[in-house]
Ligand code: SF4
Ligand code: SF4
Ligand code: SF4
């Protein structure tokens with residue numbers, strides 16, 4: 001930071017000359033602010049500065065004198081430029097009426113300055129006219145790397161989705177899925193550096209819906225819509241082998257341990273909470289938390305903050321023993337895909353043949369997605385019990401939503417701190433109440449200086465955002481209550497299932513279980529039909545099947 | 549030949565609900581597409597710094613997701629004064645006007661100073677060395693023509709969905725610009 005101290009001498013210029021010190025927040029950085037400084041400098045030194053040719057060759061002494069003059073001017077103006085007016089802005093947070101006289105005053109001064117600047121030369125040092133035939137170097141503008149990729153990315157995405165669906169539903173090939181996973185990790189991950197992905201696109205869409213000034217790039221829209229549309233027909237083929245995040249975790253899987261059902265179900269609410277929070281923060285224009293806390297993108301980039309790199313490594317280590325931890329317990333896009341997959345037209349089947357109930361597939365699934373056969377109660381007494389429980393739970397949902405909403409609204413003020421504008425307004429009004437000397441030219445003090453230029457606008461903006469957060473807090477909490485309620489209901493409803501089959505929502509369509517099924521192996525000709533001790537399977541067809 | 553499930557249900561109630569929800573979801577996605585269609589841009593966007601809003605803190609150097617920040621100093625030569633005493637190049641009180649490291653403002657000596665003709669000197673940024681700390685930008689904007697300014701260099705930037713410098717920029721200087729016009733170059737001083 002030695003250099004920073006060096007620059008501090010120069011920063012003494014920053015102090016506005018006394019004759020310019022306004023009673024209200026003194027502006028620095030806006031164009032007008034620049035003007036104030038420019039004029040202050042130019043007026044004291046105009047004759048020197050504008051002697052053509054000689055202007056830059058001021059002797060060091062002259063420069064020092066220029067600086068000295070200014071320093072003298074400024075010495076008494078101890079009040080650093082950013083220090084906001086001590087009472088008005090804090091009041092402005094509650095009453096915004098105090099400002100008009102000051103603003104009018106400022107406006108007059110600014111207007112005068114604008115005229116003053118216009119009458120001076122536009123540049124302090126007009127560009128020279130060279131006599132030696134010197135050609136100006138051109139300012140290079142290397143084109144963005146994304147430019148040629150925008151169509152390629154979407155084409156590859158669609159192609160990979162079609163291929164993944166085909167490999168899972170029709171070809172039923174684990175090796176194919178594996179190969180496609182490797183491709184996706186390499187292309188979407190390491191080559192395209194994981195940005196933009198379907199998971200993050202949720203935020204762009206949310207921001208696009210709530211902020212009409214934000215235009216969603218069509219590539220992002222395609223990344224959001226395509227996997228969901230595919231999930232409505234083919235289940236989570238996106239997760240199977242297209243999503244680089246999922247594929248990376250899947251490839252790391254080594255010795256999966258079984259997660260207890262209660263934990264799995266309990267943690268299963270997290271993605272919905274994360275989804276809600278991400279949408280809330282994106283819609284209010286506060287932050288893109290999915291991107292900020294994405295554990296895998298830093299790995300794809302081999303670059304990033306140490307904390308996130310560590311988180312990525314930790315997730316990968318966990319993924320060796322717990323199948324796809326991010327997908328199951330965090331991924332907000334996975335939450336959407338779950339919902340879509342519940343109503344998909346076709347579904348993943350362990351085998352197109354009938355089930356032997358040998359439970360081999362259950363062992364094969366590293367994600368605990370295969371459910372055992374159950375019979376729904378048929379006796380009326382049991383049915384009544386079930387119905388009653390369901391009725392209670394249905395009645396509980398609105399209560400949960402209300403409670404969640406209240407809870408969310410309580411949190412909303414704290415959450416609004418995540419919005420940079422609100423955070424700045426808070427700091428600004430705090431600074432106004434209890435001024436703290438921040439030293440010269442930290443990013444903080446610069447931000448406060450910017451705030452000081454137009455505190456009224458900043459604060460009303462912050463209040464507006466906070467109002468949005470209060471509403472958003474209710475909605476977020478309600479959503480959370482709904483997610484919990486729906487989870488409880490889904491646990492309470494007993495469905496009759498004849499076979500072992502993958503749960504529509506939680507199956508990642510990884511195709512691992514297929515070859516564990518003896519009937520499937522027979523069908524593929526990998527095994528003879530008659531198994532000792534197993535009931536004879538039905539005659540196996542060669543290839544044709546219809547998963548449904 | 550297909551193998552039928554043991555007792556093939558007719559269109560069950562559940563199946564009906566499923567079809568209905570799928571249709572509803574598809575309609576929803578279509579509607580979303582419609583709404584976004586009116587709002588979306590045909591182009592991808594990339595991040596860029598608005599030089600008129602940049603306050604020259606040093607967060608561009610430190611907050612990029614890349615270890616070597618994608619933000620570099622750019623020189624608009626057309627508005628440069630070619631000053632002998634460049635306030636973007638020299639520390640405030642240089643002992644001598646030469647290229648000695650102790651006289652240079654830039655911590656990485658990324659600015660190359662060459663004599664053009666009396667009394668003009670050319671200043672060129674070596675982007676390999678520049679770390680985007682904005683020290684020279686501050687010097688040039690405060691006392692000079694403001695021909696030095698920061699820009700995201702798109703040969704380096706990975707175009708994060710959310711630029712992590714944008715989150716912490718005190719000047720709120722980052723914005724998304726169309727990929728066809730990815731730079732906000734200065735053409736006039738200040
Ligand atoms: S659950 Fe999320 S992270 Fe996992 S594969 Fe699916 S979209 Fe990707
Ligand atoms: S295809 Fe689905 S059910 Fe089968 S092993 Fe993979 S995740 Fe489990
Ligand atoms: S973070 Fe913002 S204010 Fe700071 S140097 Fe970068 S663009 Fe300028």
Ligand code: SF4
Nearest residue numbers: 654678679681682684
């Ligand atoms: S002073 Fe900082 S911004 Fe300027 S050229 Fe050197 S490293 Fe780059």
Ligand code: SF4
Nearest residue numbers: 612705706708711712
């Ligand atoms: S978009 Fe990402 S890579 Fe580019 S400047 Fe911002 S943080 Fe750095």
